[in-house]
Amino acid sequence: MNRLLLMTAASLAALAPATAMAQTALTFAYWGDPAELPPFEEIVSTYEAAHPDVDITVQHAPWSGYFTRLDTQLAAGAGPDVFFITNVPSYAARGQLEPLDQWIADSGFPIDLYNQEALKSHSLEGALYSIPRDNDTNALYYNVDAFEEAGVAPPDGNWDWDDLREAANALTQREGSRIARYGLALEANDWPIWVRQNGGEVFDDSFAPTQYRLDQPKAVEAIQFIGDMINEDRVMPSFQESQQSGGTSQLFLSQQAAMVIANAARLGTFADAPFEWAVAPLQTGRDGTRVNRLGGAGFAMNANAQNKEAAWQFLSFLAGEEGQAIFASASASAVPAMIGSETVREAFSAPFADVFLAESENGYPLPQFANYVDITNLYIQPALDLVWSGEATAEEALAGIAGDVNARLGQ
Amino acid sequence: MARPGRNGAVDWLIFAVLLAGVIVSCGPFAWMLATSIKPDAEVFRFPPTLFTTDPQLDNYREIFSAIPFGRAFVNSLVVCIAITLAQLLVCSMAAYAFACLDFRGREPLFLIYLAALMVPPQVTIIPNFILVRSLGWIDTYQGLILPFAFSSFGTFLLRQYFKTIPKELIEAARIDGCAHWQIYLYIVMPLSRAALGALAIFAFVSQWNNFLWPLIVTTRPEMQTVTVALSTLQGQYNTDWPLLMTGSVLAVAPVIAVFILGNRSFIAGLTAGSFGGR
Numbered sequence: 001m002n003r004l005l006l007m008t009a010a011s012l013a014a015l016a017p018a019t020a021m022a023q024t025a026l027t028f029a030y031w032g033d034p035a036e037l038p039p040f041e042e043i044v045s046t047y048e049a050a051h052p053d054v055d056i057t058v059q060h061a062p063w064s065g066y067f068t069r070l071d072t073q074l075a076a077g078a079g080p081d082v083f084f085i086t087n088v089p090s091y092a093a094r095g096q097l098e099p100l101d102q103w104i105a106d107s108g109f110p111i112d113l114y115n116q117e118a119l120k121s122h123s124l125e126g127a128l129y130s131i132p133r134d135n136d137t138n139a140l141y142y143n144v145d146a147f148e149e150a151g152v153a154p155p156d157g158n159w160d161w162d163d164l165r166e167a168a169n170a171l172t173q174r175e176g177s178r179i180a181r182y183g184l185a186l187e188a189n190d191w192p193i194w195v196r197q198n199g200g201e202v203f204d205d206s207f208a209p210t211q212y213r214l215d216q217p218k219a220v221e222a223i224q225f226i227g228d229m230i231n232e233d234r235v236m237p238s239f240q241e242s243q244q245s246g247g248t249s250q251l252f253l254s255q256q257a258a259m260v261i262a263n264a265a266r267l268g269t270f271a272d273a274p275f276e277w278a279v280a281p282l283q284t285g286r287d288g289t290r291v292n293r294l295g296g297a298g299f300a301m302n303a304n305a306q307n308k309e310a311a312w313q314f315l316s317f318l319a320g321e322e323g324q325a326i327f328a329s330a331s332a333s334a335v336p337a338m339i340g341s342e343t344v345r346e347a348f349s350a351p352f353a354d355v356f357l358a359e360s361e362n363g364y365p366l367p368q369f370a371n372y373v374d375i376t377n378l379y380i381q382p383a384l385d386l387v388w389s390g391e392a393t394a395e396e397a398l399a400g401i402a403g404d405v406n407a408r409l410g411q
Numbered sequence: 412m413a414r415p416g417r418n419g420a421v422d423w424l425i426f427a428v429l430l431a432g433v434i435v436s437c438g439p440f441a442w443m444l445a446t447s448i449k450p451d452a453e454v455f456r457f458p459p460t461l462f463t464t465d466p467q468l469d470n471y472r473e474i475f476s477a478i479p480f481g482r483a484f485v486n487s488l489v490v491c492i493a494i495t496l497a498q499l500l501v502c503s504m505a506a507y508a509f510a511c512l513d514f515r516g517r518e519p520l521f522l523i524y525l526a527a528l529m530v531p532p533q534v535t536i537i538p539n540f541i542l543v544r545s546l547g548w549i550d551t552y553q554g555l556i557l558p559f560a561f562s563s564f565g566t567f568l569l570r571q572y573f574k575t576i577p578k579e580l581i582e583a584a585r586i587d588g589c590a591h592w593q594i595y596l597y598i599v600m601p602l603s604r605a606a607l608g609a610l611a612i613f614a615f616v617s618q619w620n621n622f623l624w625p626l627i628v629t630t631r632p633e634m635q636t637v638t639v640a641l642s643t644l645q646g647q648y649n650t651d652w653p654l655l656m657t658g659s660v661l662a663v664a665p666v667i668a669v670f671i672l673g674n675r676s677f678i679a680g681l682t683a684g685s686f687g688g689r
Binding site for chain 2: 031032033034057059061062063064065068069072073075076077078178180245246247249250253254256262265266269274
C-alpha cells in the first residue's frame, strides 16, 4: 500500500516538469533611476531565455513611490514574489519575508562568497532574509578643475578629517554672505561613518543593540565636527539646503560643491559632467582609522509567494554569480556584494573600481534592526537636525534623547 | 454723491494687496513654465533667471518619449471624467434622499455618513487595496475609478444645497403627480446646477491630483495616470527638472481648463446656501 502511494507520488513528480512548462508566472519588483535599469532588464531577459517555462512580470517604480506601493501590497498579503529591498529587519519582523537559510542550504547557494558582515544587516535574529546586491561603498568625488583653479593639491588617499576640512575651506567660494561654491557636500545619512571613524558608536551593537552610545564623547565630537563644517566654517551646505538645491548630485554637477561623498551609482550620474572629476578614498579618522559604509539593498522573497520553488530559482540567479556579474559590469554601478567571487570582481570594471573595491574592505555595518527606522525618525533625526541647524550643540542634542532611545531599545 | 467708504487711496491699497496675492499664487506657475524650457545647468543657477536665453522647446517633444505621457494623460482623463460623472450621480441621489425624503433614522444615518469624512484616506487604503485586488482589478480602469465613485463630502455639499430649495416647489410637484425620480430629475437637479458644478470641479481636480491610489493599484506603465507617470521622472540620485516641469505644465492644463469653464458655478457653489465659506 505504502509502495503504491510512493509510486503514485513518483509518477506525479515525473509529470510535474511537464505541467510546469505550461508557464510559471513570477513577479519581480525593483526601484531605480533610468540609468540603473539596464542590468535589471538584462537579468530578467537572460533568465527568461534560459527558462522558457517562466514568465516574469516586472514592476518598476522610482525610489520615491516604490516603498509606498510595496508596503501596501505586503500589508495586504499580496505583492511581488521577488523584490529589491532595504531596511530588511523591519520587514522580516512583520513576517513579510521568507527566511532564506533553508533554501540556501538545500540548493548549495554560495553564500560564503559574500561579505559575512554585510549579511548581518540582511538578517533578523540569526536568520537571513535577503541577499545583498551591493555594498553601497562610498568614495570622495572631486572636481579636478576646481582643485586646480583653487591651487589645492588633490586628495592623496590619506586625507584625515582635518585635511578634508582644510581643502573644503580652500575650495569654498564666498560672494559676500552668499556661498557660490561649497567645498564639500555630504549625504544626510552618512553621519554614522564619521562617528565610527572617530572611534565612536551609535549603539553598542549594530544589530542587537541594548545601549545608545551616540551621547558618548567620541560620537559627540564627530557629530559636532560635521555641524561645525556646516555652521562655523560654512564649507558645506546644510542637508536641507542641499536637498532644496536638488541634492548632492545636482550640487556637484552644477559646480556648486567641489567635493561630494557618495556611492558608486554616481559614476553614471556624473558621466556627462562638463568638467573633469576623479574619485579618491574616503577621509580617515584623526588616528588614521579607515571606515566606510557596508550594507546596501538586497533581494528578498515574499513570505506569501505562490510558487516559492520558482521564486527561489530566480532569486538565486539574480543574487548569484551571473546576476552579480551583470550588475557589476553595468555603467551605473555599485560595488558588488558577492565580493569573494573572482568572476564578479573582474566584472566590476567601472572607472575607479579599484578605489571602490579597496574602500569596500573597510565596511562598517550601519545599525539595522527591527525598530531602527522608528527610533531614527522619532529621536535621532530630530536631534541631529538641531545640530545641523546650529540650534543646539551635539552634546546637548544627543544627550537629550538618551533616555527615550534607551527606553525604546529596552522594548 | 460719492458712496461712503469709497476713496482712491483705500482702493489702491486694496489693489496692492490683491496684486501681491496674485504674484504669490501665480509665481510657482510662472517658475514651472520658465523651468520647463531651461537648459539643465540653468535650473539651480544663482542669481536665478526667470527667462532663459537658450530655450529648450524640445522638452515638449521629449516628454512623450521619455515616459508614456500621452497614454498616461488619456488614462487620467478617462479616470477623472468617469469619477466626476459617477460622483455627480451617486452623491446627488444620496443627497436627495437625505434632504427631501422623510424616513426613520435619517439624521443618525447622515451623521454616520458624515463621520466617514473624518477618516483619513490613508487609513482605508489597505482594506480598499485588498478588496480591489481580490476582485482582480489591479491595473484596470474599474480599479482606478470605482473606489472613488461616491464621496461623503459630495453628498454633504449637495444635501446642504438641496435643503435650500423651497419645500413648496417640491410639494407642488408632488401635487401635480410627480414621482420622486421626476422631482429629482426635473426640479432638484436643474435648480442645483451651481452646487453640481462646484462638486464636479472638486471631484475632477482632486482626482487629477490623486497620486497614492493610482500608484498602488497600477503596476504596468500603460495604466498609470499622469501623477504616477511624472513621479517616474524623479530619481533617487538625480532628477531632470526641466523635463519634470514640462510634464507638470502639460498636466495642469486640464485643471486650469476645467476651472475656467466651471469658474462661475464654482464660486456660486462655494458661497451658496447654508454652506457658508467652506
